[in-house]
Amino acid sequence: MNAADTAFILLCAALVMFMTAPGLALFYAGLVRSKNVLGTMMQSFVMLGVASITWAVIGYSLSFGPDIAGLIGGLDFAFLKGVGMDTVNSPAGNLPHLLFMIFQCMFAVITPALITGAFAERMKFSAFLLFSCLWIIVVYAPMCHWVWGGGWMAKMGALDFAGGAVVHMSSGAAALAACLALGKRRGYGKDPFIPHNLPMCILGAAILWFGWFGFNAGSALAANGLAANAFVTTHMATAAAVLGWLLVEKMHAGRPTTLGAASGAVAGLVAITPAAGFVTPMAAMAIGLLGGMICYGGVLLKGKLGYDDSLDVVGIHGLGGTWGALATGIFASLGAKGLFTGNPGQVWIQFVSVIATWAFCFIASYVLFKIVDNVVGLRVSQEDETRGLDLSQHSETGYQW
Amino acid sequence: MKKVEIIVRPFKLDEVKSALSAIGVKGMTASEVKGFGRQGGHKEVYRGAEYQVDFLPKVKIEVVVEDDLVPEVVDTARKTAATGQVGDGKIFVIPVDEVVRIRTGETGEQAV
Numbered sequence: 469m470n471a472a473d474t475a476f477i478l479l480c481a482a483l484v485m486f487m488t489a490p491g492l493a494l495f496y497a498g499l500v501r502s503k504n505v506l507g508t509m510m511q512s513f514v515m516l517g518v519a520s521i522t523w524a525v526i527g528y529s530l531s532f533g534p535d536i537a538g539l540i541g542g543l544d545f546a547f548l549k550g551v552g553m554d555t556v557n558s559p560a561g562n563l564p565h566l567l568f569m570i571f572q573c574m575f576a577v578i579t580p581a582l583i584t585g586a587f588a589e590r591m592k593f594s595a596f597l598l599f600s601c602l603w604i605i606v607v608y609a610p611m612c613h614w615v616w617g618g619g620w621m622a623k624m625g626a627l628d629f630a631g632g633a634v635v636h637m638s639s640g641a642a643a644l645a646a647c648l649a650l651g652k653r654r655g656y657g658k659d660p661f662i663p664h665n666l667p668m669c670i671l672g673a674a675i676l677w678f679g680w681f682g683f684n685a686g687s688a689l690a691a692n693g694l695a696a697n698a699f700v701t702t703h704m705a706t707a708a709a710v711l712g713w714l715l716v717e718k719m720h721a722g723r724p725t726t727l728g729a730a731s732g733a734v735a736g737l738v739a740i741t742p743a744a745g746f747v748t749p750m751a752a753m754a755i756g757l758l759g760g761m762i763c764y765g766g767v768l769l770k771g772k773l774g775y776d777d778s779l780d781v782v783g784i785h786g787l788g789g790t791w792g793a794l795a796t797g798i799f800a801s802l803g804a805k806g807l808f809t810g811n812p813g814q815v816w817i818q819f820v821s822v823i824a825t826w827a828f829c830f831i832a833s834y835v836l837f838k839i840v841d842n843v844v845g846l847r848v849s850q851e852d853e854t855r856g857l858d859l860s861q862h863s864e865t866g867y868q869w
Numbered sequence: 870m871k872k873v874e875i876i877v878r879p880f881k882l883d884e885v886k887s888a889l890s891a892i893g894v895k896g897m898t899a900s901e902v903k904g905f906g907r908q909g910g911h912k913e914v915y916r917g918a919e920y921q922v923d924f925l926p927k928v929k930i931e932v933v934v935e936d937d938l939v940p941e942v943v944d945t946a947r948k949t950a951a952t953g954q955v956g957d958g959k960i961f962v963i964p965v966d967e968v969v970r971i972r973t974g975e976t977g978e979q980a981v
Binding site: 660661662663717720721722723725727728731764767768771780 | 913914915916917918919920921922
């Protein structure tokens with residue numbers, strides 16, 4: 469066990485917790501209409517409860533238990549049995565097993581919370597809880613095992629430093645399934661769905677940026693140069709993505725917007741996530757700049773294709789994660805070789821991981837949505853949707869005057 | 870007695886208030902309102918998607934005055950609130966049947 473590493477990852481775990489609430493909760497809540505502000509924040513906040521418990525009971529074991537055929541982990545660590553203060557069985561030999569578990573727990577918390585942006589303003593709270601719980605077990609845990617738990621994607625040589633596939637493509641694919649399973653919000657395309665509090669969004673995006681240092685640098689699983697590299701690439705990619713988004717936005721819509729800056733930041737954070745430990749800071753800038761531009765296009769895509777991805781999870785996390793995964797294969801030069809360092813085969817491996825992730829996560833999520841729809845029903849009633857989630861699901865309102 | 874409702878651009882509120890006070894108007898009620906007329910609305914853009922916003926913010930000032938003060942109030946308000954651009958607002962004059970001061974129970978012009 470290494471004391472410096474332990475101290476560093478303890479703090480990183482707390483940083484990643486901070487991304488879900490308040491970070492993501494504020495980012496999403498500012499984008500919805502005021503009648504849904506609490507319902508939207510709740511969908512992030514309550515994941516700290518539901519996903520954490522699911523993770524400790526079974527999710528962690530399915531992800532990091534002894535490998536079964538490269539597909540899933542065994543149940544040895546269910547209920548955290550054998551997950552202790554020492555490094556026995558810890559996937560990171562320098563960290564207490566409990567610490568590795570809780571750091572990974574925070575990833576399992578934020579990933580289903582990311583999906584909530586796709587079905588914002590129209591999903592039943594009960595259905596959302598049931599779906600999220602099942603999703604961690606059926607979709608997240610296998611993905612996590614394939615990539616980080618010694619599963620087939622890791623064996624194939626796919627590179628995913630901090631969760632481009634596990635966190636962002638998986639939530640993006642689930643988001644697309646959500647849009648198709650739930651349908652559009654009432655009034656979509658007719659009524660203006662204007663974000664009710666952009667300062668809240670900007671604050672949330674800045675907190676996400678802050679927490680993401682724990683997410684990416686912490687994924688080095690040690691307090692070392694690799695963590696420093698991931699920290700710097702994360703920051704530089706995000707910086708470039710803000711500018712990339714604003715540039716395209718200025719050319720397309722006429723003005724650079726604050727929401728554009730915030731969205732560009734998130735796009736850059738997503739894009740650099742799989743690459744953070746494998747690329748140099750200059751490559752990170754290229755990944756971020758293009759990431760910001762690509763995700764702007766991704767957001768416009770929903771209008772063309774006609775699905776209602778309320779808060780653009782597909783456009784930003786799905787496309788950003790996909791670009792990041794491919795970019796890792798193109799730009800990798802640290803601890804792995806990519807296209808530019810003479811290993812074009814890596815791009816193919818990344819491509820296979822992208823297709824497999826999208827296909828598995830989309831299909832499995834869609835099936836889960838259909839099951840939940842049959843058990844409790846996915847959508848709130850028309851009347852409840854019009855009244856808003858705050859009143860209809862929680863008997864509260866966000867603002868008094 | 871008449872009630873004069875004056876709908877103006879929000880930034881004109883202070884000027885109109887001062888001008889009306891100067892000609893002897895002793896009280897008024899102001900509210901933030903939204904509406905549209907010939908000015909129409911404006912466009913807002915969020916993540917590349919354009920929305921037409923029809924209702925624009927305005928301020929509505931309500932004053933109740935004796936009949937013979939009405940022309941001066943209307944004239945003063947109009948001159949102060951005008952910028953010459955479309956969207957300066959409207960003034961409505963409405964008859965008032967009765968006024969009651971809640972504290973004392975006084976009625977009529979004494980209560981204004």
